[in-house]
Ligand code: ADP
């Protein structure tokens with residue numbers, strides 16, 4: 001028998017392949033099963049065209065292991081190969097009979113051939129020292145055997161085989177330090193691999209498995225239990241991918257069950273998204289949003305990504321490129337015919353098709369969330385409570401680049417009670433024209449014009465927000481009092497990332513975000529401003545004295561325009577707010593980021609008169625009060641004070657007087 005060499009370039013390719021294309025040796029089984037499935041598809045196609053009367057029910061893929069002979073056998077009763085085909089398809093690497101088949105036959109709905117690169121078969125050599133293929137083409141009298149021990153070459157000779165189809169026998173390598181090849185001889189391992197990679201091959205993949213069973217008549221009536229071996233034929237794959245079914249065929253329970261089985265969750269998902277897309281990319285996707293943040297979500301073990309299938313065959317367990325970080329909580333899968341099985345991770349990253357799919361997946365998630373926000377607020381709030389923070393991080397981490405994509409998905413708590421979107425807030429802003437403004441309103445506005453222009457509030461300039469660790473804390477912040485009093489709605493920010501996120505967004509539809517602690521809230525009338533300015537100037541020596549006493553802890557002490565009943569508060573100038581300072585200093589390896597703090601004093605509060613008086617009569621006491629007031633303002637903000645003991649001693653001293 002003549003030993004033929006692989007074509008020169010094939011030889012090098014083969015070596016490369018065996019050693020590098022695939023990261024996991026175990027995928028050889030997926031490749032051989034996919035080839036068998038292709039062979040069955042081809043026969044089915046032929047039967048339809050030539051009316052041969054074959055049905056899918058007659059077609060199957062059979063796996064067998066033999067421990068003694070160290071062999072794993074994969075057989076199919078598909079189209080088979082002639083001697084020429086064995087020579088062409090298996091003698092030349094990168095020669096794909098399946099690709100030619102697809103090219104030559106217009107793709108019919110019902111045939112879903114997987115192969116196209118002509119390399120998958122050789123992955124067998126990653127685990128086998130010798131591969132024997134016996135094949136008989138459908139309608140042919142003769143069968144042939146192709147045999148090879150790897151790069152050296154192969155032989156083809158006549159062989160015996162009754163029915164059409166192909167039997168591939170792998171003589172499994174001996175165990176090595178790196179790889180436990182024996183595994184591929186064990187039924188449990190084979191079952192696991194089929195489940196993982198080939199569960200949705202549309203033909204049954206069967207295997208005879210030995211079980212122990214109780215011998216009849218034993219183990220009862222006082223007789224000892226005796227066992228005997230029994231062989232059962234198991235079908236290893238579930239065959240029909242749920243995502244290939246029509247939506248109308250599926251109930252919520254089906255989707256939920258699949259989710260729980262496949263993605264190891266105990267609870268039903270919050271919702272699912274099932275799409276079939278054709279066009280620049282053809283793919284099906286089945287996506288889920290979990291009900292709760294997964295337990296490992298914030299651990300470093302968490303990996304985002306969707307399962308990636310190529311025509312029902314899994315090619316990647318977690319394809320990270322399919323999901324933007326801010327949707328990293330989404331679970332699910334994508335199945336596309338446009339992707340090839342034999343594609344490495346590195347290649348996938350640059351795959352144009354994959355990028356198109358990722359964009360489109362992102363869009364469907366966004367649309368679904370928008371739909372939910374519009375139609376089922378309660379559910380959306382539930383979602384947002386769990387994952388809203390990701391969306392905010394998404395905006396922050398991209399320096400606001402994702403703003404347009406995400407801003408309308410955000411929810412905030414509000415001084416109006418409950419939650420609001422930015423668009424809802426915007427539509428409630430004073431003087432902002434929305435579509436449903438009509439002439440009746442115009443009349444009203446005309447009446448109030450004088451008053452409004454005096455207030456300088458005929459149009460609300462800012463979207464106000466206030467930060468704090470809880471709603472009740474925020475509500476009791478002195479800074480929020482005046483803003484609410486003037487009838488402005490305030491967004492209540494309770495997540496650490498909130499203020500950073502808003503800072504990145506800068507504005508919504510041209511309305512700037514403004515902290516209630518920021519300077520220039522735009523609340524006062526010109527007259528009020530003038531009055532305060534004068535008072536401020538008149539008492540400059542007092543404020544300078546207090547600032548000096550506080551020794552660099554504040555940038556300035558000044559009169560407040562925002563306080564109504566409360567004596568003092570802390571505000572800030574510049575980019576970094578007091579709240580942001582709090583967040584940053586709580587982080588590990590915190591940089592020493594400090595807000596530029598201003599101590600504001602309520603000009604209408606009795607304490608101000610007292611300070612003025614003391615400044616004249618008892619400077620020491622005035623200085624001491626400055627320190628107490630500063631500490632109080634910090635406490636109101638929920639910040640730590642430098643010396644709590646001294647603070648409480650001072651208070652007691654005053655109380656004891
Ligand atoms: P691909 O599947 O990408 O075409 P492979 O290297 O996996 O590449 O297979 C090469 C070719 O060998 C296939 O295209 C097909 O023509 C042929 N082939 C492989 N396995 C079988 C089989 N079980 N039955 C019939 N033909 C097969």
Ligand code: MG
Nearest residue numbers: 035115120121
């Ligand atoms: Mg293949």
